[in-house]
Amino acid sequence: MKIDDILEKGLQDFKKEDQTGVKNDLFKAIKESLMHQFKGCDLYRQICKQQNFNPNTDLKSLDDLAMIPYITTANFKQKKGSPKKFLTVPESEIQIWSRSTGTSGDPSIVGRDHTNIVRYVNMFSNVIEDVGLDNYYWSLMFIPEPQKEYSIDDKIKDPTIMFSLMMHFVNTSEEKVFCLKMPSPEEMKQGKKIEFDAQKTFGFLNSNPSQKGIGWITGSVPLMYKILSGYHQQTGQTFNVGKKSVILTGGGWKTFQGDAISPEEFRRDMAKILGISEKNVRDIYSFSESDVIFVECEEHNKHTYPWQDIIVRDVETLEPVEIGEKGLANLINPLAHSYAGVSILQDDIIRIVSEDDCPCGRKGKIIEVIGRAEGAEAKGCGVQLADETAT
Numbered sequence: 350m351k352i353d354d355i356l357e358k359g360l361q362d363f364k365k366e367d368q369t370g371v372k373n374d375l376f377k378a379i380k381e382s383l384m385h386q387f388k389g390c391d392l393y394r395q396i397c398k399q400q401n402f403n404p405n406t407d408l409k410s411l412d413d414l415a416m417i418p419y420i421t422t423a424n425f426k427q428k429k430g431s432p433k434k435f436l437t438v439p440e441s442e443i444q445i446w447s448r449s450t451g452t453s454g455d456p457s458i459v460g461r462d463h464t465n466i467v468r469y470v471n472m473f474s475n476v477i478e479d480v481g482l483d484n485y486y487w488s489l490m491f492i493p494e495p496q497k498e499y500s501i502d503d504k505i506k507d508p509t510i511m512f513s514l515m516m517h518f519v520n521t522s523e524e525k526v527f528c529l530k531m532p533s534p535e536e537m538k539q540g541k542k543i544e545f546d547a548q549k550t551f552g553f554l555n556s557n558p559s560q561k562g563i564g565w566i567t568g569s570v571p572l573m574y575k576i577l578s579g580y581h582q583q584t585g586q587t588f589n590v591g592k593k594s595v596i597l598t599g600g601g602w603k604t605f606q607g608d609a610i611s612p613e614e615f616r617r618d619m620a621k622i623l624g625i626s627e628k629n630v631r632d633i634y635s636f637s638e639s640d641v642i643f644v645e646c647e648e649h650n651k652h653t654y655p656w657q658d659i660i661v662r663d664v665e666t667l668e669p670v671e672i673g674e675k676g677l678a679n680l681i682n683p684l685a686h687s688y689a690g691v692s693i694l695q696d697d698i699i700r701i702v703s704e705d706d707c708p709c710g711r712k713g714k715i716i717e718v719i720g721r722a723e724g725a726e727a728k729g730c731g732v733q734l735a736d737e738t739a740t
Contacts, residue, residue, distance in 0.1 A: 350378070351377045352684055354374070356475065356684075368713075375657075382683040383691045390434075392689070393418075400418045404417070411658070414692075415662075417691065420435065422457055422693070428455045432458050437689055438687045443460040444504045445460075447461060457638050461687050461688075465684070465688075468686065477565075480597055480644060482565050484563065485565050487522050487558055487565075488520055488566070489558075489564060490526065490567050491568025492568045526549060526553045529544065529545060530545075554588040555588070558588075564595075566597070567598065567599060571610060574610055577618075578618050581618075581621075591625070596623075597632075599633055612632060629647070632651075634718055636693070639682045641680055641684060650707050651718070657680070658714070659679065659699075661674065673701070676699070676700070678698075696721060698719040698720055701715070702716065
């Protein structure tokens with residue numbers, strides 16, 4: 350399919366001055382994905398017909414994307430939604446039901462088949478290259494060590510955060526250091542939390558990782574910040590991971606035990622403590638219900654990649670708004686294969702800042718994340734992971 354060709358091309362057109370061909374390819378990928386979902390999902394086909402939308406005749410260009418009937422995050426809720434009714438492949442082909450980590454007690458679940466997982470891995474591999482990690486030798490991850498080794502062909506029964514799963518499939522570093530220890534199932538029943546492994550973490554940081562080459566540090570923002578800044582405040586110690594190493598975080602900016610963590614403060618303190626360039630402290634903006642993510646460039650702008658798009662909709666009318674205006678995030682996700690997720694309305698408030706004018710040279714829309722819509726869950730996986738960790 351066209352989306353696989355785009356992912357295979359990777360980043361080669363990301364800075365291309367003439368984006369006409371890139372946008373034409375994206376349109377073809379979106380339409381092809383939409384047609385697959387229209388044919389493969391009875392419920393989504395009914396939604397399209399109710400809205401008098403025929404993907405074959407009504408979607409003529411990228412200007413028509415706002416016409417595509419969207420589904421919302423509520424449709425993916427395990428208890429109140431109908432996630433299985435939005436599958437476009439037989440349930441027997443689903444390899445993983447990835448689960449969100451919100452706090453309402455009704456998580457979103459998304460069924461992904463082999464095609465979907467491979468696309469996600471290819472997408473994430475392109476992102477890793479984009480942030481300067483095309484060659485890296487070690488990784489320090491503020492996530493639990495996997496309880497089991499998985500291959501990309503395995504069916505995974507236990508609910509898994511997709512970000513953590515990608516760390517397993519995508520991470521090719523020679524040395525992997527997991528900062529958290531997962532309790533056994535028996536210990537979890539007794540209320541034992543995930544534990545921070547101070548000996549392993551600080552033992553590695555004291556080994557002068559910069560001599561080993563470029564590294565990748567990832568995981569929960571609040572957890573990483575609490576541990577590293579707290580240790581620095583107590584001891585005054587700093588570390589040398591190398592200026593070209595990269596921190597690629599997994600979210601959790603807004604709330605951590607009531608304390609706000611600004612991106613500027615996080616970048617400044619991590620650079621000071623770890624000896625890393627502030628330009629290499631990047632944040633990921635992602636969603637459990639989709640296969641597309643937004644990653645900061647060295648200018649700390651979040652870009653759309655050549656394989657995705659986004660629309661901003663007015664909170665009240667749900668009509669598209671102009672560049673610069675705030676509204677709900679409507680993701681355009683042609684990577685979706687096993688579920689009808691080509692157009693998903695999220696409960697985050699964002700705005701499109703500009704398009705094709707970032708000093709970094711990357712093309713596409715630049716988005717700014719404002720926060721959650723009123724009444725939406727306040728915590729994502731980054732914050733929940735911190736809350737569930739005994740430090």
